[in-house]
Amino acid sequence: MARIHNFSAGPAVLPLSVLEATREALLDLDGTGIGLAEMSHRSKPFEAIVADAKARLHRLLRLSDDQDVLFLHGGGNTQFFMVPMNLLRGGSAVYLDTGVWANKAVKEAQRFGTVHVPFSSKATGWDHVPAQGGWGEVDPAAVYFHYTSNNTVAGSEFAYVPEVPASVALVCDASSNILSRDVDGSRFDLIYAGAQKNLGPSGVTVVVIRKALLDRCDPNLPTMLRYGVHAENGSLYNTPCTIGIYMIREMCRWIDDQGGVAALELRNQARADRLYTLIDGSSRFRALVRPGSRSNMNVTFTTGDADLDLKVVKAAEKAGISGIKGHRSVGGLRASMYNALPDDAVDAIVAFLSDVDAAG
Numbered sequence: 145m146a147r148i149h150n151f152s153a154g155p156a157v158l159p160l161s162v163l164e165a166t167r168e169a170l171l172d173l174d175g176t177g178i179g180l181a182e183m184s185h186r187s188k189p190f191e192a193i194v195a196d197a198k199a200r201l202h203r204l205l206r207l208s209d210d211q212d213v214l215f216l217h218g219g220g221n222t223q224f225f226m227v228p229m230n231l232l233r234g235g236s237a238v239y240l241d242t243g244v245w246a247n248k249a250v251k252e253a254q255r256f257g258t259v260h261v262p263f264s265s266k267a268t269g270w271d272h273v274p275a276q277g278g279w280g281e282v283d284p285a286a287v288y289f290h291y292t293s294n295n296t297v298a299g300s301e302f303a304y305v306p307e308v309p310a311s312v313a314l315v316c317d318a319s320s321n322i323l324s325r326d327v328d329g330s331r332f333d334l335i336y337a338g339a340q341k342n343l344g345p346s347g348v349t350v351v352v353i354r355k356a357l358l359d360r361c362d363p364n365l366p367t368m369l370r371y372g373v374h375a376e377n378g379s380l381y382n383t384p385c386t387i388g389i390y391m392i393r394e395m396c397r398w399i400d401d402q403g404g405v406a407a408l409e410l411r412n413q414a415r416a417d418r419l420y421t422l423i424d425g426s427s428r429f430r431a432l433v434r435p436g437s438r439s440n441m442n443v444t445f446t447t448g449d450a451d452l453d454l455k456v457v458k459a460a461e462k463a464g465i466s467g468i469k470g471h472r473s474v475g476g477l478r479a480s481m482y483n484a485l486p487d488d489a490v491d492a493i494v495a496f497l498s499d500v501d502a503a504g
C-alpha cells in the first residue's frame with residue numbers, strides 16, 4: 145500500500161489507525177458478526193457508538209451540560225440556511241464576511257431576516273480577519289453573531305473567540321478547524337462543522353447547540369430541519385450516516401492518543417510556522433494572507449504567476465505531494481494541514497518547496 149502525501153482541503157487525510165479500525169468494522173463490528181454499514185442504527189452496538197462519539201466530542205470540545213451534540217446531514221451548506229431558518233424568525237443577525245463560505249452563509253441568512261455585515265475583507269481578496277472587536281458595537285437585540293473560525297479557501301483563521309453581548313448568541317462555522325485548537329467550546333451557542341476535514345469522512349455534520357436555544361427555534365419548520373427534533377431523538381430521528389459517526393468516534397480516540405487537542409494545537413502551530421517561515425523567506429513564493437490572520441490549517445501562497453503555480457502543482461505530484469492546487473476561486477497554491485496529516489508530509493512539502501525556491 146503506497147499512501148502519498150495528501151494535502152487535500154477536504155475530504156482530507158485521515159489517520160491510518162482510524163481507517164484500519166473502520167475497515168475491520170465494515171466486515172464485523174466489534175465481534176457482532178454484522179458489518180458497520182449493515183447494522184441497524186437502532187441496535188444496541190450502534191447506539192453505544194453514538195453515545196460514545198457524543199461524549200468524546202463533548203469532552204474534547206470542552207462543552208458544558210447545557211450543550212448538546214448532534215449528528216446531522218447536509219454539510220456546512222445546509223447549516224448556512226438551517227441556522228437562520230431556525231433562529232432568525234424575522235429578526236436580525238450579525239455576520240463577518242471573511243471568505244467564500246462566510247459569504248455564502250450571509251446570502252442564505254438574508255432569506256430569513258435582516259443581516260448586518262459590519263466587517264468584510266472581500267475587497268482585498270479576504271486576506272485577513274478582523275482583530276477582536278474590529279466589527280464595532282454589536283446590537284444587543286441581534287439574535288446571533290455568526291463567524292467562520294477558519295476560512296478554508298482564503299487561508300485565514302481567527303486566533304481568538306469573538307466577544308459579543310450576552311444577549312446575542314455566538315454561532316460559529318468551524319468546519320475546517322474544529323478540534324485543531326484548544327478552544328473553550330462552552331462559550332458558543334451553536335457550532336457546526338462538516339466532518340470531512342478534521343473529524344472524519346463527508347456525509348455527517350456535527351452541530352453543537354445550547355439547549356436553551358432549542359426553545360427559541362421556529363416550531364413550524366419541516367421536521368428534518370428542526371434542531372429540536374434531532375436533539376429529542378438523540379440524532380436518530382432518521383437514519384444517520386452510521387459510518388461517519390463511527391469514524392468520528394475513532395477520530396476522537398485518535399486525538400486522545402495524540403495527547404489531546406492542546407497537544408495537536410501546538411503541533412499544528414509549529415507545522416504552519418515552518419511553512420510560513422519558508423514562504424516569507426523565499427524569493428519565489430508569497431503568502432496570500434496577512435500575518436496575524438494566517439490559518440494553521442490551510443496555508444495559501446503563490447508564485448504570482450498562474451502558469452508557474454500550475455507547474456509547481458505538477459512537480460509536487462511527481463514528488464508524491466498531492467492536493468496543493470489552490471481553490472478554483474482563488475488560484476495559487478494551498479497546503480491543507482489538518483490534524484491527521486502525518487509529520488513526514490510536512491517534512492516532504494518543506495523540502496520540496498525549498499528545492500523549488502533554490503532552483504530560482
Ligand SMILES: Cc1ncc(COP(=O)(O)O)c(C=O)c1O
Nearest residue numbers: 219220221245296317319320338
Ligand atoms: C468553512 C467551511 N464552511 C462550509 C463549507 C461547506 O461544507 P459542505 O461541503 O459540507 O457543505 C466548507 C467546505 O469546504 C468550509 O470549508
